[in-house]
Amino acid sequence: MLEVRNLKLYYRTLRGYVRAVDDVTFQVRDGELLGLAGESGCGKSTLGNGLVLLKPPMNFVGGEVQLDGEKLPIEDYERMRDYRFKKVSIIPQYAMDALNPTRKIGRYIEEILESRGINFESVRETLIERLRLVNLPERVLRMYPIELSGGMKQRMVMVISTLLNPSLLIADEVTSALDVSTQKAVCLMIRNFKELGIVKSIIFITHDISVLYQIADRIMIMYAGKIAEVGKTAQIIQNPLHPYTKMLLTSLPEVGVRYTERMLSGIPGQPPQLLEPPKGCRFKERCPLRDKVCDKDPPLVEIEEDHVAYCWKVKPNA
Amino acid sequence: MKKYLRTKILVYVLTFIFAVTIDWLIPRLMPGNPILVLVSRFSGLPESARVMYSYLTKAFGLDQPLWKQYFNFWIAFLKGDLGISIYLYPKPVLDVLKSALPYSLGILLPSILASWFAGNSIGALAARRRRLDSILLPIMYFINGAPYLWLGIILAYYFGVVLRWFPIAGAYSFGLRPHLSWLFVGNFLKHWILPFLSLFIVQLGGWAIGMRNMVIYELESNYSRFLETLGVKNSLIRKYAFRNAILPQITGLALQLGTVIAGQVTTEVVFSYPGIGYILTQAILNQDYFLIQGCFIFIIIGVLIANFTVDLVYVALDPRIRYSYGGEIS
Ligand SMILES: Nc1ncnc2c1ncn2[C@@H]1O[C@H](COP(=O)(O)OP(=O)(O)OP(=O)(O)O)[C@@H](O)[C@H]1O
Ligand code: SF4
Ligand SMILES: [Mg+2]
Numbered sequence: 001m002l003e004v005r006n007l008k009l010y011y012r013t014l015r016g017y018v019r020a021v022d023d024v025t026f027q028v029r030d031g032e033l034l035g036l037a038g039e040s041g042c043g044k045s046t047l048g049n050g051l052v053l054l055k056p057p058m059n060f061v062g063g064e065v066q067l068d069g070e071k072l073p074i075e076d077y078e079r080m081r082d083y084r085f086k087k088v089s090i091i092p093q094y095a096m097d098a099l100n101p102t103r104k105i106g107r108y109i110e111e112i113l114e115s116r117g118i119n120f121e122s123v124r125e126t127l128i129e130r131l132r133l134v135n136l137p138e139r140v141l142r143m144y145p146i147e148l149s150g151g152m153k154q155r156m157v158m159v160i161s162t163l164l165n166p167s168l169l170i171a172d173e174v175t176s177a178l179d180v181s182t183q184k185a186v187c188l189m190i191r192n193f194k195e196l197g198i199v200k201s202i203i204f205i206t207h208d209i210s211v212l213y214q215i216a217d218r219i220m221i222m223y224a225g226k227i228a229e230v231g232k233t234a235q236i237i238q239n240p241l242h243p244y245t246k247m248l249l250t251s252l253p254e255v256g257v258r259y260t261e262r263m264l265s266g267i268p269g270q271p272p273q274l275l276e277p278p279k280g281c282r283f284k285e286r287c288p289l290r291d292k293v294c295d296k297d298p299p300l301v302e303i304e305e306d307h308v309a310y311c312w313k314v315k316p317n318a
Numbered sequence: 319m320k321k322y323l324r325t326k327i328l329v330y331v332l333t334f335i336f337a338v339t340i341d342w343l344i345p346r347l348m349p350g351n352p353i354l355v356l357v358s359r360f361s362g363l364p365e366s367a368r369v370m371y372s373y374l375t376k377a378f379g380l381d382q383p384l385w386k387q388y389f390n391f392w393i394a395f396l397k398g399d400l401g402i403s404i405y406l407y408p409k410p411v412l413d414v415l416k417s418a419l420p421y422s423l424g425i426l427l428p429s430i431l432a433s434w435f436a437g438n439s440i441g442a443l444a445a446r447r448r449r450l451d452s453i454l455l456p457i458m459y460f461i462n463g464a465p466y467l468w469l470g471i472i473l474a475y476y477f478g479v480v481l482r483w484f485p486i487a488g489a490y491s492f493g494l495r496p497h498l499s500w501l502f503v504g505n506f507l508k509h510w511i512l513p514f515l516s517l518f519i520v521q522l523g524g525w526a527i528g529m530r531n532m533v534i535y536e537l538e539s540n541y542s543r544f545l546e547t548l549g550v551k552n553s554l555i556r557k558y559a560f561r562n563a564i565l566p567q568i569t570g571l572a573l574q575l576g577t578v579i580a581g582q583v584t585t586e587v588v589f590s591y592p593g594i595g596y597i598l599t600q601a602i603l604n605q606d607y608f609l610i611q612g613c614f615i616f617i618i619i620g621v622l623i624a625n626f627t628v629d630l631v632y633v634a635l636d637p638r639i640r641y642s643y644g645g646e647i648s
Contacts, residue, residue, distance in 0.1 A: 087549040102565075
């Protein structure tokens with residue numbers, strides 16, 4: 001179980017701090033796949049990376065993270081080392097070139113394990129089993145990354161990052177570089193990793209909310225570094241309450257149809273600058289329900305169990 | 319792989335023929351007449367000079383039509399005959415070059431190799447240590463930016479003229495004959511050190527900067543980042559980064575080595591060091607067709623061999639290149 005409280009991750013730039021993750025609180029329960037969606041640049045990757053590898057220019061500004069009841073020292077690069085790979089892993093957004101191009105994959109895995117003090121032989125069987133699980137032939141271990149297709153590389157990265165059965169897996173945009181037919185297969189594979197108990201919980205990052213319908217237990221919508229709404233998948237789809245979520249969903253052409261840039265054009269206006277974000281609700285410039293109160297930070301509203309939104313105009317189901 | 323080699327070799331052979339043809343042509347398009355230069359050297363009665371002129375022109379085959387000269391040139395070339403030097407008449411060009419080659423190699427090989435090793439070590443070190451980097455980098459840029467001629471002259475002036483530690487001309491003292499003895503070897507080394515040092519220094523900066531930038535680039539690349547997310551030791555990340563960064567440096571080294579035969583013209587002129595570069599300048603000054611030609615043939619061969627080596631080395635080292643040439647890379 002992952003618990004994140006008031007997490008703030010800012011990028012230090014020459015022009016000031018970019019508040020990419022600003023006061024974010026949420027949790028991912030055991031056996032759960034949390035879908036994290038939002039427009040490009042809203043801070044999804046920052047949040048995902050921050051939980052595994054927090055280093056400059058990304059800065060830890062505040063907050064607390066607990067994993068399985070233990071404090072996760074994300075702000076301490078060195079202390080965090082022990083937790084990486086064993087407790088938290090990431091399939092990064094750049095998975096296609098995450099492998100060392102000049103090492104055969106088998107050798108590469110061996111060296112990584114060795115560097116973590118793990119004997120390769122002791123995990124060899126697991127490794128081979130996992131390869132089968134993601135439909136990769138065993139001989140990929142004798143190949144160089146360049147011999148693999150993009151999809152194969154990504155599945156390879158998936159196998160590597162989950163090899164030590166981490167508690168939490170973060171999958172960052174694993175589907176965006178794939179064509180529609182393989183997208184679904186990869187999504188199901190990831191979910192399968194959770195079902196088989198290889199990983200306990202997953203944060204599945206995507207800017208394409210429709211991918212989440214079939215695989216997510218809960219969905220969290222981010223907007224400009226903040227959480228807009230969190231709820232069970234059904235709650236979000238059938239009863240979106242935050243104006244941003246509503247627009248996000250109605251801007252979808254059709255359930256299941258892939259959209260990427262169209263989503264942006266669906267909602268008029270641009271997301272705000274994270275360098276100096278507007279006061280109060282960050283969505284106010286594009287919000288049809290905007291009111292004077294929206295100049296103040298929107299409150300957390302619990303609509304019903306598990307379903308929360310940050311908005312002045314959302315009322316709880318009393 | 320075999321097909322790759324075959325096409326490569328074919329390309330190299332064609333390049334060689336083309337380059338040598340140009341090399342043959344250029345001196346012949348230069349203004350002036352080399353035979354006149356030679357004749358004027360034996361000067362004497364105008365009458366005998368005229369006889370000599372026509373004799374020599376015939377002897378060098380320069381009275382024949384161009385296409386025939388070209389044809390004869392290749393026949394002789396294949397027999398290992400590069401003609402007779404006009405300026406060092408009657409020494410064969412091949413002999414002149416053969417005796418100059420060791421001097422060029424003796425300066426260039428050690429200086430290139432030493433600066434390559436030192437430069438890469440410095441660069442790799444600078445890439446890891448921020449503090450050191452901020453000191454080393456400007457120095458390396460300064461060295462790299464310094465014009466060679468200026469550097470060579472400063473070295474020669476300071477160590478040769480002011481301190482009088484080292485001689486500044488020739489490969490050994492005039493009084494000596496090359497032979498194996500402590501006296502000669504010591505004398506040779508004394509003459510060798512300044513040209514060596516000047517070349518070592520001038521190349522050092524480039525290697526160091528190149529390596530530093532490559533290592534930093536590799537350390538910031540995605541595969542390094544992914545390794546970080548797996549919590550591996552820094553030593554593994556550095557090992558990978560270093561290995562990948564050195565690949566272009568190896569290419570660079572092989573290409574540098576290609577210039578070895580050419581000698582470093584400037585060095586050899588500044589320090590009057592009798593290598594191929596020095597011979598080449600003399601040949602040009604004296605309009606010595608055959609010697610110029612010979613020098614360039616050596617240079618062409620050197621550069622082509624180096625390039626070919628680069629191709630082979632790269633294919634051996636980088637699976638990505640192997641893959642792009644189709645198939646089996648394991
Ligand atoms: N290295 C950096 N330095 C400064 N700002 C950054 C840096 N990386 C990201 N940002 C900024 O932080 C914000 C969040 O970026 P992030 O990559 O987390 O977005 P994202 O939601 O993952 O978007 P995408 O869907 O495009 O991957 C963006 O506004 C971005 O411009
Ligand atoms: S707080 Fe106001 S501006 Fe923000 S989403 Fe709700 S209604 Fe719109
Ligand atoms: Mg991202």
